[in-house]
Amino acid sequence: MRDVYIIGTGEHPWGKFKDRNFVQLGEVAVAQALKDASTDWKDIGAIMSSILIYGGNAGHLSGQYIESMFGETGVPVVNVYNACATGSAAMRMAYNSIAAGETDTTLAIGVDFSPEGFLGAKSDDPRQDRDVIRWRMTGMPNPTYWALECRKRFEKYGDTPEDLADIKVLLSQFGVKNPNARYQKLFTKEGVLNSPMVCDPLRLFEICATSDGAAAVILTADPEKIKAAKNPVKIEATTMGSAIYGDPTIRISAVSAPAKAEAPMLSESYSASQQAYKKSGIGPEDVDVLELPDNSSWHYLQYLETCGFCGEGEAHKMLREGQTQVGGKVVVNPSGGFSSFGEAIGAQAIWQVVECSDQLRGRAGERQVPNCKVAMAQTYGLMGNSGTTIMTI
Amino acid sequence: MQTMDTVEGKEPRLPDLFCWTDDGFRLKSAKCNDCGSYFFPGYHPQHRPGCKRENVEDVLLSPKGKLDTYTIQHYMCPPPFKTDHEIAPYGIGLVEFPEGIRIAGIIMETDLDSLELGMEMEVFDYPLYKDEDGNDVVTWAFRSVK
Numbered sequence: 001m002r003d004v005y006i007i008g009t010g011e012h013p014w015g016k017f018k019d020r021n022f023v024q025l026g027e028v029a030v031a032q033a034l035k036d037a038s039t040d041w042k043d044i045g046a047i048m049s050s051i052l053i054y055g056g057n058a059g060h061l062s063g064q065y066i067e068s069m070f071g072e073t074g075v076p077v078v079n080v081y082n083a084c085a086t087g088s089a090a091m092r093m094a095y096n097s098i099a100a101g102e103t104d105t106t107l108a109i110g111v112d113f114s115p116e117g118f119l120g121a122k123s124d125d126p127r128q129d130r131d132v133i134r135w136r137m138t139g140m141p142n143p144t145y146w147a148l149e150c151r152k153r154f155e156k157y158g159d160t161p162e163d164l165a166d167i168k169v170l171l172s173q174f175g176v177k178n179p180n181a182r183y184q185k186l187f188t189k190e191g192v193l194n195s196p197m198v199c200d201p202l203r204l205f206e207i208c209a210t211s212d213g214a215a216a217v218i219l220t221a222d223p224e225k226i227k228a229a230k231n232p233v234k235i236e237a238t239t240m241g242s243a244i245y246g247d248p249t250i251r252i253s254a255v256s257a258p259a260k261a262e263a264p265m266l267s268e269s270y271s272a273s274q275q276a277y278k279k280s281g282i283g284p285e286d287v288d289v290l291e292l293p294d295n296s297s298w299h300y301l302q303y304l305e306t307c308g309f310c311g312e313g314e315a316h317k318m319l320r321e322g323q324t325q326v327g328g329k330v331v332v333n334p335s336g337g338f339s340s341f342g343e344a345i346g347a348q349a350i351w352q353v354v355e356c357s358d359q360l361r362g363r364a365g366e367r368q369v370p371n372c373k374v375a376m377a378q379t380y381g382l383m384g385n386s387g388t389t390i391m392t393i
Numbered sequence: 394m395q396t397m398d399t400v401e402g403k404e405p406r407l408p409d410l411f412c413w414t415d416d417g418f419r420l421k422s423a424k425c426n427d428c429g430s431y432f433f434p435g436y437h438p439q440h441r442p443g444c445k446r447e448n449v450e451d452v453l454l455s456p457k458g459k460l461d462t463y464t465i466q467h468y469m470c471p472p473p474f475k476t477d478h479e480i481a482p483y484g485i486g487l488v489e490f491p492e493g494i495r496i497a498g499i500i501m502e503t504d505l506d507s508l509e510l511g512m513e514m515e516v517f518d519y520p521l522y523k524d525e526d527g528n529d530v531v532t533w534a535f536r537s538v539k
């Protein structure tokens with residue numbers, strides 16, 4: 001297997017863009033990545049693209065649409081969907097294609113245009129889509145699942161509403177420093193604790209919004225391109241995991257879970273991160289910057305444990321001791337996180353890689369974490385879907 | 394035990410998830426006698442890896458379980474959830490049944506301030522809305538055991 005490097009990245013700012021379409025967002029991200037990589041479009045040997053599930057034919061074949069804008073070259077174009085870990089799947093395919101020697105230089109692209117409000121059921125057949133059952137019978141939007149787990153943490157470990165609010169405040173402090181963030185507003189603890197209760201114990205400002213956005217990464221094993229690149233980022237591992245039997249998490253779209261835990265919580269993310277640690281020989285203790293999927297403040301706490309940054313039930317201690325801030329054990333979400341960006345399903349995993357890469361290349365502006373050498377991007381998708389990418393400079 | 398998929402004046406919003414018996418309302422599950430897993434819905438098998446998957450039987454869950462965790466939802470769930478009643482804020486709970494499976498559902502007919510993890514809950518049929526024929530369209534719900 002060959003070593004694979006990131007030599008260029010691009011990112012369209014996150015937001016809601018009613019007067020634009022997803023292909024236009026993708027075009028911006030890809031053009032920026034090509035320029036950053038000093039790479040000609042004709043050098044792209046394959047395109048691994050996220051699927052935009054709400055975009056009809058164009059969305060399902062988004063890689064082809066983007067290819068056609070820059071000029072069709074006949075290269076392999078694969079469109080992939082793995083829920084919120086979609087971008088991880090595109091990254092992994094791009095990496096494997098290069099590492100195996102199939103291509104030298106590959107584009108991984110993620111674009112998303114989210115519908116307004118809640119992400120509802122997409123079929124009406126309960127026999128093949130459990131999503132239908134949870135929407136019609138139990139009335140459980142996604143945050144309900146997180147609230148159920150969060151309440152349990154409170155009881156088991158003593159996390160408090162103040163911890164949840166502090167997380168939002170911390171993330172907003174990074175978010176105001178990121179020009180690509182959708183929300184560049186500083187929050188106070190009082191402001192968060194006074195925001196409307198959505199599903200107790202989660203409040204409105206402790207749950208991320210849905211956004212539109214695009215991110216692109218150019219990966220290569222071409223020695224000349226790596227040599228010519230400014231601060232190329234080495235991909236140490238990019239993995240995916242699915243759930244493990246006996247995972248006690250009440251998983252989004254399910255209406256049941258086993259009573260007895262026989263696997264770790266969020267076992268898909270446990271699996272993806274453990275695979276990445278094993279493959280790279282890098283452990284959580286080596287990671288300087290972690291971009292984790294903060295769909296809610298609960299995720300922030302849970303992911304520190306799931307990915308082994310602390311022991312079970314210790315995440316709030318890490319938080320309270322400042323171990324997740326600059327100067328602590330690991331800087332968590334210096335991008336501002338989903339809290340400042342909002343989710344853009346097909347794009348967010350690649351966006352996390354772009355943010356990590358910017359930190360490693362020392363070009364993260366005001367939010368730059370000093371001396372960042374190892375960064376990790378961790379995703380979470382529904383129904384047992386996760387990806388981990390570990391990068392070094 | 395006699396089981397019925399509908400009873401007079403009541404229609405399930407989705408079929409095959411629960412039934413009425415001469416011993417009350419019950420959730421329908423399935424059990425794999427090879428690997429010991431319970432499924433809900435019963436038609437969505439989730440076997441232990443390596444299971445032979447040959448001996449699955451339909452079973453009914455016990456009428457009562459313990460509240461594993463809950464949330465209080467402060468807004469109405471958007472469609473396709475549908476009810477004629479002004480239920481928000483309402484509870485949603487995860488109830489652990491003695492068979493070894495936890496099931497999610499709305500919590501009704503219970504003082505939300507009294508909710509505590511571990512408390513005993515029972516399953517019952519909750520009327521969401523009326524169909525054109527005047528039948529109650531029902532789902533399963535949980536309430537505390539008095």
Ligand SMILES: [Zn+2]
Pocket residue numbers: 425426427428429430440441444445446
């Ligand atoms: Zn089995």
